[in-house]
Amino acid sequence: MRISLLSWLFFYSYIATIFIITAVLVSGECQSHQQELLLGLGKTLNSSLSAKMRNWNQSTDCCSWGGITCDQSGRVIILDLSNQLISGTIDNSSSLFNLQHLQQLNLAYNTLSFSFPCGFDKLSNLSYLNLSNAGFTGQVPAEISSLTNLITLDLSVNLFLRDGRPLKLEKPNLKMLVENLTRLRSLHLDGVKISARGNEWCKWLSSLTNLEELSMSNCNLSGPIEDSLQKLKNLSIIHLDRNNLSAVVPAFLAHLPNLTSLRLSSCGLHGQFPREILQVRMLQSLDVLDNEKLQGSLPEFHHNGSLQNLVLSGTNFSRSLPQSIDKLVNLTRLDLSSCNFSGAIPSSVSNLQQLVYLDLSFNNFTGQIPCFDLFKNLARVDLSYNKLSGKIESFKWEDLPNLTRIDLRHNSLNGNIPSSLVALH
Known part of the structure; x- marks a missing residue:
């Protein structure tokens, strides 16, 4: 009995030791010079509103600080201070650029008031860099192009948040920025001139x-879209809206097998829209809003569980809606x-039970409004400015618990308005 007890105590001590060693290896303990660099960075920033930087102080292990992840050796490899209401400056001499083991850096959605600093070439291990709406202005520096390990680069700018102060890609231009970034999988430059x-x-x-992922909305790009882009066989997201492409689609x-989101709104598109794009099996969202010269019609749909968002508003699409529209089961x-x-709204629309938003206004639809009583998720309906007819009260609007807005103006409808609709706006 004594032997087995000693054996058990030895075994327990051994396991506990292994556990402690493993825990240290996994969590790491912050190296002192890494902590000094972070504290130096913190001194140049106004972080009084930051939840993540609240516990940045000399007396605690920096690997436990908010926004910080360390490797097993206690070196900082991830710095995420996104959405922290941080202001201040990060200039070329910032201690940030001495955190040379960083693999991921996210400063998105802050108000850093300084021209784009030039020290990023020192962070050669970066695979993820997100500076979207961080507050930087002016020319994107050439040093970014030396980050050859980058997989994700996001420099997007929302000009509504930036008081009209844009980022620019002039010298270096886009070619110089990306020519060495051959590992990129995600490139977001929205709002960069x-x-x-x-x-x-x-x-x-x-x-x-x-x-x-290619997102370059509102970038002053010109068209047409060249066939050279078809080399990018892995593209799943293409967002080029609000550029003056003035081209055909x-x-x-339609031959990009992984395409999930295509956004080409307000691009001056014209000609015939390729119907085959609407039949891409992986496509989840198509938005060609406000291209008044773009013509097209909807194809016959096969079963499609992918498409969730279809926006053709402000285009010259015409003809009738196909009865097979109910194949878009997750719309x-x-x-x-x-x-x-034109033509009747097909009765099969009633089978689109996931619909939340339906807008068919300002068309030439005729006939009666289909029954909507199965649309349990429907929140907004706009059928105004058509040629619809029939009685309003025959429809089971009261069975739509989430309905908040309905517009039936300028049709040939008759009858009494159900009390369930009176409170809606």
Whole structure:
């Protein structure tokens, strides 16, 4: 009995020792010079409103601080101070650029008031860099192009948050920025003013063959969209809205097998929209809003469990809606307003039970309103400015618990308005 007890105590001590060693290896203990660098960074920032930086002090292990992740050796590898209401300056001499083991840096959505600093080339291990709406202004520095390990780069700017002070890609231009970033999978430059002649930006991007996400909304880009972009076979997200592309929609977009989101609103598009794009199996969202010269019609749909968001508002799409529209079983937003659709609204629309937002206003739809009593998620309906007819009270609007707004103006409807609709706006 004594032997077995000693054996048990030895075994317990051994396991406890292994556990302690493992815990130390996993969590790491902050190296002193790493802590000094972080404290130096903190002194240059106004972080009084930051929840993450509240416990940054000399007496605690910096690996336990908010926004900090360390490796097993106690070196800082992730710094995430996004959405922290931080102000102040990060200039070229900032101690931030001496945290040379950083792999991920996120300063998004702060108010750092300084021109874009040039020290990022020292952070050569970065694979993730998110400076979207961080507050930096002026020219994007050439040093960013030396971060050859980058997989994600987000420099997006919302000008409504920036008092009209843009980021620019002039010298260096977009070509110089991306030519060495061949590992990029995600590139977000929304709102960055890009200097490019014509559509040469397409050729510059075509070398990024690993790219999966391309978001360059409101970047002063010109069209047409070149076929060279079809080299980017892995693209799943393409957001080029609010650029003056003045072009037709290229058919090769229908041959990107992983395409999930295509946003080309307010781009001056014209010609015939390739119907095959609407049949891409992985497509979840299509938005071509406000392209008044863009023509097209909806195809016959096969079963599609992917498409959730379909926005064609302000285009010249026409003809009738296909009865097979009910094959879009997960559609939550259908906005076909201000187009030239005609004919009856197909009864199969009633099967789109995931719909939350339905806008068919300003078209030429005729006939009766289909029954909506199965639309348990429906919150907004706009059927105004059509040629619909029939009695209003025959529809079971009271069975729509989430309905907050309905607009049936300027139709040929008759009958009494149900009491359940009176309170809606």
